[in-house]
Amino acid sequence: MNFNYSEEQQLLKDSVERFVDENYSLEARIKLADAEPGFSKAHWQSMAELGWLALPFSESDGGFGGTQVETMALMESFGKGLVLEPYLASIVMGGGVLKRGASAKQKAALLPRVIDGSAQLALAYAEEQARFDLEDVVTAAKADAGGFILNGVKSVVQNGATATHLIVSARTSGGQVDSNGITLLLVDAKASGIKRYDYPTVDGLRASEITFKDVQVSADAVIGEVGKGFAILQAVANDAILALSAEAVGAMEVLYKDTVEYTQQRQQFGHALSEFQVLQHRMVEMFMEYEQCKSLLYRATMETANGSETAQRTIHALKHLVGRAGTFIAENAVQLHGGMGMTEELRIGHYFKRLLVIDMQFGNGDHHLQKFAA
Structure with missing residues (x-):
């Protein structure tokens, strides 16, 4: 099909490609992947300063109002250098949940920190039995004293090791594979009852298996509506x-x-x-x-x-x-x-x-x- 970037989109693509060319030689990537935390904090801060972390968020939320087209331009350039920074996990996935479902209070408290790079997100959605079905959720959030008690295990959580906040899909009603009854919860990554096993993946990135045992979550941690997260x-x-x-x-x-x-x-x-x-x-x-x-x-x-x-x-x-x-x-x-x-x-x-x-x-x-x- 015929497709051309706008002048602004082409400038974005060119700037990302320059960044990748300057910072992502094979030797530099291997060195970053082998060290902690598995990516460059300096690169992440540079991405924030360049406005890339703000790209997909609306102007009212402090972003630049970009669409999937701008994200495509950026990610295609990232693919040429096998960039390690958690843009997909924190901005596209975690940020994507917040911009679609978070309340004004939740956005005001967290999005500025996500955009300036001081906070990172991880979307904990995958489970061992689920294969590729998003609606197959057994992690449970039971209503308790005006909030929820969260129990379950999430697999292959990208950016789980460095995220400051986890967004967890949990079942609050319905059967195991019902699309209704899934609730999205914003959880502090350091909350009591969370255990994390971190490991490298075959492509040089990192992932985590995260266990939630009787984790207390407040009612205002719900993103969107209860049972309507799918x-x-x-x-x-x-x-x-x-x-x-x-x-x-x-x-x-x-x-x-x-x-x-x-x-x-x-x-x-x-x-x-x-x-x-x-x-x-x-x-x-x-x-x-x-x-x-x-x-x-x-x-x-x-x-x-x-x-x-x-x-x-x-x-x-x-x-x-x-x-x-x-x-x-x-x-x-x-x-x-x-x-x-x-x-x-x-x-x-x-x-x-x-x-x-x-x-x-x-x-x-x-x-x-x-x-x-x-």
């Missing part, structure tokens, strides 16, 4: 899928271009690898898969930003395509580089691992294909 959760999941897909498109571009450059330089039988027709065809297929993803990303993002009725179905199609194409491009990039493609010293393998993780977040390709066909 609609907010679904909308945030859609935004996260768009952001992840944009990141994946950025990563695919790097893999494709690195592979073309390598085959032009690598000699075999007295010729560059790029001269062999079978390898030319392989790289054309990589390029076509990348372009299809990019085109569908633009369509899904524009439909979502414009409130189109077909947006949900297009998002399912996009996530399926990103999973399939990302794996295809990454596998071929590794194969055309040979064994060195998966070494830690070459960035190809790092992008491969990130694309594999993106495929599994918020539902893999097969899951979204079933949703698309339903």
Whole structure:
């Protein structure tokens, strides 16, 4: 499809790409990933000063009123450098819940700190038994003395280790897989009764398993309405899928271009690898898969930003395509580089691992294909 960024959006994209080029060499990324807290606090503060943390929030909330289009521009550039800072977790996911459901009091108390980088969010929604179904929730919030008692376990909580506040999906009524009866609660990450197990993920990021045992939550911690949190959760999941897909498109571009450059330089039988027709065809297929993803990303993002009725179905199609194409491009990039493609010293393998993780977040390709066909 035909798509062009506005002048302001292009300036944003250019500034993010400069930031990534200056700060995210492979060596710099590995060093950050291996140290605590797994990203650069200085980079996070720079993002706040540049206004990127304020990007998706309304002007009345202290933000810049950006849409999914601006987030796409930023995340695609982040994907080119495999940026480690928790923008997706804190701003797109956690911030996405707050901007859609938080009360004026909740926003006034927390959003300024999220925007200036002094507070971080984590959305604790996934559970071990749930697979990819957002409505499958057994973590329970039982009404008690004007508030709630929270019990349960949340899995693969992104940014759980450094978040100052957790947004927890909990069941206040209904059966295990009912979309009604899910309530979103804002919880202090240091509240009594919370236990956290942190671990590195295969792509160099961090996640946590968080246990809530008799955690006391006040009634004013409810985001939105009691039992009506699923609609907010679904909308945030859609935004996260768009952001992840944009990141994946950025990563695919790097893999494709690195592979073309390598085959032009690598000699075999007295010729560059790029001269062999079978390898030319392989790289054309990589390029076509990348372009299809990019085109569908633009369509899904524009439909979502414009409130189109077909947006949900297009998002399912996009996530399926990103999973399939990302794996295809990454596998071929590794194969055309040979064994060195998966070494830690070459960035190809790092992008491969990130694309594999993106495929599994918020539902893999097969899951979204079933949703698309339903």
